[in-house]
Amino acid sequence: MKVGFVGLGKLGLICAEEMWVGNHEVTGYDINDRISDKINVVTDLNLAVSGQDIVFVAVQTPHHPEYDGSKPTSHLPNKDFNYDQVKQVLTEINNHAESHALIVLISTVLPGTVRRELAPIITNANFIYNPYLIAMGSIAWDMVNPEMVIIGTNDGSETGDARKLLDFYKTIMENDPRYAVGTYEEAESIKIFYNTFISAKLSLVNMIQDVSLKIGHMNVDIVTDALAKSTKRIMGPQYMKAGMGDGGACHPRDNIALRWMAEELDLGYDLFDSIMNAREKQAKNMAKFLINLAEEHDLPVLMHGIAYKPGVPYLDGSYSLLVSHYLNEKGFNPIMIDPLSHPDPGPYKAVVLLAHSASTTYHYTNQNYADEMYCEVLPGSVIVDPWRNFSKENNDYTVIHYGNTR
Numbered sequence: 001m002k003v004g005f006v007g008l009g010k011l012g013l014i015c016a017e018e019m020w021v022g023n024h025e026v027t028g029y030d031i032n033d034r035i036s037d038k039i040n041v042v043t044d045l046n047l048a049v050s051g052q053d054i055v056f057v058a059v060q061t062p063h064h065p066e067y068d069g070s071k072p073t074s075h076l077p078n079k080d081f082n083y084d085q086v087k088q089v090l091t092e093i094n095n096h097a098e099s100h101a102l103i104v105l106i107s108t109v110l111p112g113t114v115r116r117e118l119a120p121i122i123t124n125a126n127f128i129y130n131p132y133l134i135a136m137g138s139i140a141w142d143m144v145n146p147e148m149v150i151i152g153t154n155d156g157s158e159t160g161d162a163r164k165l166l167d168f169y170k171t172i173m174e175n176d177p178r179y180a181v182g183t184y185e186e187a188e189s190i191k192i193f194y195n196t197f198i199s200a201k202l203s204l205v206n207m208i209q210d211v212s213l214k215i216g217h218m219n220v221d222i223v224t225d226a227l228a229k230s231t232k233r234i235m236g237p238q239y240m241k242a243g244m245g246d247g248g249a250c251h252p253r254d255n256i257a258l259r260w261m262a263e264e265l266d267l268g269y270d271l272f273d274s275i276m277n278a279r280e281k282q283a284k285n286m287a288k289f290l291i292n293l294a295e296e297h298d299l300p301v302l303m304h305g306i307a308y309k310p311g312v313p314y315l316d317g318s319y320s321l322l323v324s325h326y327l328n329e330k331g332f333n334p335i336m337i338d339p340l341s342h343p344d345p346g347p348y349k350a351v352v353l354l355a356h357s358a359s360t361t362y363h364y365t366n367q368n369y370a371d372e373m374y375c376e377v378l379p380g381s382v383i384v385d386p387w388r389n390f391s392k393e394n395n396d397y398t399v400i401h402y403g404n405t406r
Contacts, residue, residue: 001168002052004026004056010136011132011139021172028048049097059089060107062082063253064079072325074276074280081253102161104129106131111185130150134146136308137309137362144172149180151182152183156186199255202245206243221403228240245279246317248308248309248317255272255275259272280322283323286323287330289402291330293400302348304356306338310356312340337374339374350381353384354386356374359389371390385402388402
């Protein structure tokens with residue numbers, strides 16, 4: 001099958017290359033030069049659209065940078081995503097697409113947006129909404145091993161264009177995922193409320209972590225592990241590990257946009273605002289904990305991991321930066337260490353917050369990720385581990401498992 005992929009940014013190029021694995025002829029387009037040894041990369045949109053059977057569109061629907069969640073957002077006015085870029089690209093695609101082509105939009109939008117603003121743009125070809133559930137750091141694995149494939153059509157039908165897309169995915173998937181097919185609005189809602197549910201879970205387990213720090217004699221992992229295994233009435237185990245809060249380019253900003261939607265629809269309540277407020281309060285509590293240790297031991301604070309997750313260079317919605325914001329407010333300017341964004345071999349003697357844990361973050365991929373120190377940490381340092389993995393048997397450091405007060 002001839003496939004076009006428009007937008008080869010943070011996730012686009014890797015996704016397009018995984019489609020090539022299915023023996024499809026893939027042509028990718030981006031306004032910036034990209035290099036690939038698997039797909040044909042062009043900077044002329046017409047070449048990625050004309051003559052293609054399916055054209056995937058991975059164009060950002062951004063917020064203003066101040067809404068990314070790396071600093072407090074609860075004081076900012078509610079705001080929808082910006083759809084200008086995706087509208088412009090869809091308009092250009094419509095001018096080049098042939099009548100048999102299927103245009104597949106994968107960008108995240110608020111419920112109601114596709115039918116109202118985006119689908120009507122495509123008049124010369126067919127259109128489907130197909131948002132992805134993909135995480136930075138494991139894009140290739142997530143692309144071919146998705147938990148589910150979300151497909152939104154005008155009437156929610158699984159036939160016709162939806163069947164064409166389903167058959168395509170079966171040629172590249174390594175697993176046998178669930179397929180959730182519905183209307184545009186149902187697909188939009190599945191995607192964005194999936195992200196919100198993760199945010200809510202993380203806010204809940206980190207609230208339990210705060211409780212353990214307040215009352216003592218309590219290991220948060222004992223509580224969250226028991227809840228995570230209660231799949232009959234509650235939930236599954238993923239995202240039930242207390243630690244650093246929610247982050248990344250999707251989750252914080254999605255909840256901010258949903259705050260705007262709740263206000264526009266006059267729901268009378270705003271769960272999304274509560275989630276974001278909880279996230280900020282929990283980061284503030286963590287900063288206060290670090291300040292107390294820094295003052296007690298007369299040491300600086302070192303933020304060990306700045307990107308929003310290990311193994312990626314992206315700072316969007318970084319919880320480390322949010323905690324650092326509250327440290328800066330109190331005059332504690334932390335040392336910032338990250339192998340991709342802030343490399344620094346040290347050595348340092350400090351109160352070290354182990355913000356990153358690859359073994360925790362990527363355990364669902366069933367691959368062996370090892371946790372490693374990003375810099376030399378000198379004896380006498382205090383290690384604060386919010387993931388509770390670092391051995392307490394290490395005599396060189398004072399090791400604190402944040403959330404375990406047993």
